[in-house]
Amino acid sequence: MAWTVNDSRNLYGIRHWGGHFFDAGDNGNVVVRPKGRHGSEIDLYALTRKLAASGLELPLLVRFPDILQQRARRIIEGFDAAREAWEYPQGYTLLYPVKVNQQEAV
Structure with a gap:
Protein backbone atom coordinates (compact mmCIF):
# COMPACT_ATOMS: atom_id res chain seq x y z
CA MET A 1 0.00 0.00 0.00
CA ALA A 2 1.43 3.39 -1.02
CA TRP A 3 2.04 6.23 1.45
CA THR A 4 -0.61 8.96 1.25
CA VAL A 5 -0.91 12.59 2.30
CA ASN A 6 -3.32 11.47 5.02
CA ASP A 7 -0.64 9.09 6.32
CA SER A 8 1.65 12.12 6.71
CA ARG A 9 -1.09 14.14 8.39
CA ASN A 10 -1.63 11.31 10.88
CA LEU A 11 2.09 10.78 11.46
CA TYR A 12 2.67 14.46 12.23
CA GLY A 13 -0.64 14.82 14.13
CA ILE A 14 -1.41 17.93 12.09
CA ARG A 15 -5.12 17.90 12.89
CA HIS A 16 -4.19 18.47 16.55
CA TRP A 17 -2.03 21.55 16.04
CA GLY A 18 -2.05 22.74 12.42
CA GLY A 19 -5.16 24.87 12.34
CA HIS A 20 -5.58 26.47 8.93
CA PHE A 21 -1.88 27.24 8.73
CA PHE A 22 -0.07 23.89 8.62
CA ASP A 23 -0.78 20.75 6.61
CA ALA A 24 0.89 17.94 4.72
CA GLY A 25 1.65 18.84 1.11
CA ASP A 26 1.04 16.64 -1.90
CA ASN A 27 4.51 15.11 -1.42
CA GLY A 28 3.86 14.38 2.29
CA ASN A 29 6.11 17.14 3.65
CA VAL A 30 4.81 19.60 6.24
CA VAL A 31 3.78 22.88 4.61
CA VAL A 32 2.83 26.21 6.13
CA ARG A 33 0.34 28.71 4.69
CA PRO A 34 1.11 31.93 6.59
CA LYS A 35 -1.91 33.72 5.08
CA GLY A 36 -4.28 30.87 5.98
CA ARG A 37 -6.00 28.03 4.19
CA HIS A 38 -6.20 29.68 0.77
CA GLY A 39 -2.77 31.33 0.80
CA SER A 40 0.36 30.11 -0.91
CA GLU A 41 2.22 27.33 0.85
CA ILE A 42 5.84 26.87 1.87
CA ASP A 43 7.28 23.35 2.05
CA LEU A 44 9.20 23.41 5.34
CA TYR A 45 11.48 20.52 4.38
CA ALA A 46 12.40 22.17 1.06
CA LEU A 47 12.93 25.50 2.83
CA THR A 48 15.23 23.85 5.38
CA ARG A 49 17.25 22.16 2.64
CA LYS A 50 17.58 25.42 0.70
CA LEU A 51 18.68 27.41 3.75
CA ALA A 52 21.18 24.72 4.78
CA ALA A 53 22.59 24.64 1.23
CA SER A 54 23.08 28.41 1.42
CA GLY A 55 25.43 27.88 4.36
CA LEU A 56 23.12 28.48 7.32
CA GLU A 57 23.48 26.04 10.19
CA LEU A 58 20.57 24.07 11.55
CA PRO A 59 18.46 24.30 13.62
CA LEU A 60 16.91 27.52 12.35
CA LEU A 61 14.19 29.72 13.77
CA VAL A 62 11.61 30.65 11.14
Missing part, protein backbone atom coordinates in the same frame (compact mmCIF):
# COMPACT_ATOMS: atom_id res chain seq x y z
CA ARG A 63 8.99 33.22 12.07
CA PHE A 64 5.56 33.68 10.53
CA PRO A 65 4.24 37.09 11.69
CA ASP A 66 1.11 36.67 9.55
CA ILE A 67 0.05 33.72 11.71
CA LEU A 68 0.62 35.67 14.92
CA GLN A 69 -1.41 38.62 13.60
CA GLN A 70 -4.29 36.40 12.49
CA ARG A 71 -4.40 34.59 15.83
CA ALA A 72 -4.42 37.88 17.77
CA ARG A 73 -7.16 39.21 15.48
CA ARG A 74 -9.25 36.10 16.15
CA ILE A 75 -8.95 36.56 19.92
CA ILE A 76 -9.88 40.26 19.64
CA GLU A 77 -12.90 39.44 17.45
CA GLY A 78 -14.03 36.85 20.00
CA PHE A 79 -13.84 39.36 22.84
CA ASP A 80 -15.63 41.98 20.72
CA ALA A 81 -18.45 39.53 19.95
CA ALA A 82 -18.79 38.61 23.64
CA ARG A 83 -18.81 42.28 24.68
CA GLU A 84 -21.58 42.98 22.19
CA ALA A 85 -23.62 39.89 23.13
CA TRP A 86 -23.42 40.70 26.84
CA GLU A 87 -23.73 44.47 26.30
CA TYR A 88 -20.51 45.06 28.19
CA PRO A 89 -19.88 48.82 27.97
CA GLN A 90 -16.25 48.97 29.08
CA GLY A 91 -13.27 48.80 26.78
CA TYR A 92 -10.42 46.38 27.10
CA THR A 93 -6.89 45.87 25.89
CA LEU A 94 -5.81 42.44 24.75
CA LEU A 95 -2.79 41.20 26.68
CA TYR A 96 -1.89 37.67 25.75
CA PRO A 97 1.27 35.74 26.57
CA VAL A 98 3.14 34.61 23.50
CA LYS A 99 6.04 32.18 23.66
CA VAL A 100 8.77 33.94 21.72
CA ASN A 101 12.50 34.16 21.33
CA GLN A 102 13.44 36.64 24.05
CA GLN A 103 16.18 38.02 21.80
CA GLU A 104 13.68 39.51 19.34
CA ALA A 105 10.65 41.76 19.58
CA VAL A 106 7.28 40.47 18.44
